[in-house]
Amino acid sequence: MTLSRRSVLASSAAAGAAVATGGITAPAALAASPAILKPTPADLFHDYGTNAEMRWDSVDPRTYLTDQARLFVRNHTVTPTIDRSTWRLRVYGDGLATPRTSTDALSLSWDDLRALPRTTHESVHECTGNGRSFFATQQGQTVSGTSWKLGSVGTVVWEGVRLRDLLRRIGIAADAVSIQATGLDPSYVTGGVDYGPVRRPFPVSKALDDAILAWGANGRPLLPDHGYPLRLVLPGWVGIGSIKWLGSLEVARTELTSPWNTKWYRLTGGSYPADSPPLTVNPVRSAFELAFGASLPAGRSVTLTGRSWSGAAPIRRVDVSLDGGTTWQRAELDGQDAHRHRHGHPAVRGHGWTQWSVRWKRPAAGSYQLLARATDRAGRQQPLATPVNDNGYFFDAVVRHPVTVA
Numbered sequence: 499m500t501l502s503r504r505s506v507l508a509s510s511a512a513a514g515a516a517v518a519t520g521g522i523t524a525p526a527a528l529a530a531s532p533a534i535l536k537p538t539p540a541d542l543f544h545d546y547g548t549n550a551e552m553r554w555d556s557v558d559p560r561t562y563l564t565d566q567a568r569l570f571v572r573n574h575t576v577t578p579t580i581d582r583s584t585w586r587l588r589v590y591g592d593g594l595a596t597p598r599t600s601t602d603a604l605s606l607s608w609d610d611l612r613a614l615p616r617t618t619h620e621s622v623h624e625c626t627g628n629g630r631s632f633f634a635t636q637q638g639q640t641v642s643g644t645s646w647k648l649g650s651v652g653t654v655v656w657e658g659v660r661l662r663d664l665l666r667r668i669g670i671a672a673d674a675v676s677i678q679a680t681g682l683d684p685s686y687v688t689g690g691v692d693y694g695p696v697r698r699p700f701p702v703s704k705a706l707d708d709a710i711l712a713w714g715a716n717g718r719p720l721l722p723d724h725g726y727p728l729r730l731v732l733p734g735w736v737g738i739g740s741i742k743w744l745g746s747l748e749v750a751r752t753e754l755t756s757p758w759n760t761k762w763y764r765l766t767g768g769s770y771p772a773d774s775p776p777l778t779v780n781p782v783r784s785a786f787e788l789a790f791g792a793s794l795p796a797g798r799s800v801t802l803t804g805r806s807w808s809g810a811a812p813i814r815r816v817d818v819s820l821d822g823g824t825t826w827q828r829a830e831l832d833g834q835d836a837h838r839h840r841h842g843h844p845a846v847r848g849h850g851w852t853q854w855s856v857r858w859k860r861p862a863a864g865s866y867q868l869l870a871r872a873t874d875r876a877g878r879q880q881p882l883a884t885p886v887n888d889n890g891y892f893f894d895a896v897v898r899h900p901v902t903v904a
């Protein structure tokens with residue numbers, strides 16, 4: 499076992515929280531341990547305890563990728579401290595060419611993984627609940643979950659190995675259909691129920707397409723909060739699919755399940771049927787690089803900047819309204835691949851978000867709502883309202899961004 503509760507406790511002690519003595523993990527001490535280990539200063543993050551989101555008004559339009567120091571954190575429990583030298587990835591299941599039980603799992607070390615061919619892949623990394631707060635503030639609907647604004651998203655160039663390269667070396671059965679990824683963080687307990695470790699199954703087809711076992715982000719090793727030493731990345735899919743602190747992969751010839759694809763991360767309530775499928779590809783969304791309620795000087799022209807993104811494809815166009823949706827203009831898009839050359843890795847696969855700008859000419863004093871509406875190259879356009887669902891997933895409607903000109 500490589501997950502060090504002692505380290506979690508040590509950091510809680512360092513933070514001046516309750517200290518466990520005699521090796522007993524007192525629940526109070528665990529509860530008081532910080533869920534997130536990296537600094538989340540108030541000028542860069544909105545803090546929700548175990549979760550933290552990037553502030554869009556802290557995003558520099560000259561920077562394309564999201565540094566891990568600024569990337570949102572979504573933890574069901576707490577960030578564990580893992581020793582890479584004793585860490586192992588266990589692989590088992592009846593979907594392997596040579597079936598293995600959990601107790602007889604293949605055990606891969608850090609060095610085993612580093613010996614595989616390396617890859618880099620750019621993707622929009624985003625929580626399913628991003629934008630959730632707008633169900634309430636914009637549509638007057640009550641949903642449960644963290645009240646994210648639009649900052650539980652980032653664009654990251656992941657570095658690691660293709661899952662398909664690993665699976666081909668191990669050998670999987672021709673009729674394998676499902677893979678369950680399980681994290682090494684503590685079990686998730688809520689409402690008095692212990693749901694076990696965070697885990698979610700995904701189709702073998704995604705594994706053989708672009709799934710990555712990532713040890714790096716934007717050229718740096720993963721930070722503990724983002725899955726060190728190794729996380730799964732399912733590019734373009736709901737964040738929950740990208741299991742952090744990866745401990746095991748079960749490959750099966752039958753559909754695997756977990757509460758993270760049966761109970762959560764599917765659309766329930768509202769007008770959705772009871773059998774709506776587990777969520778996969780992220781929708782289209784947009785944000786201004788501006789504070790909510792920002793104040794702008796009257797009579798002075800200003801360039802407004804923002805970004806749009808989609809789990810399915812790059813962005814094709816962005817329409818912006820500066821008057822609450824009465825009139826619209828096309829935003830100017832940054833060259834789709836320009837950033838890659840600027841950042842010196844033209845060979846990167848995948849796609850991130852698209853930066854855009856609009857010029858606002860000498861606005862008069864008053865209150866305004868700014869709107870940005872994107873369309874991706876798969877033909878998906880942001881709607882003006884999102885049908886409500888119980889857990890407030892996939893708020894993809896155009897957000898009305900208030901500003902004051904004075």
Ligand SMILES: Nc1nc2c(c(=O)[nH]1)N[C@H]1C(S)=C(S)[C@@H](COP(=O)(O)O)O[C@H]1N2
Pocket residue numbers: 569570571572573574575623624625626680681682683696723724725736737738739740741742743
């Ligand atoms: N083991 C584990 N993996 C996890 C989670 C978690 O709590 N535990 N949270 C998931 C969710 S809901 C999201 S949105 C992403 C967040 O990744 P990040 O914190 O690196 O931004 O990780 C996913 N993987």
Ligand SMILES: [Mo]
Pocket residue numbers: 572624625626627737738
């Ligand atoms: Mo998430």
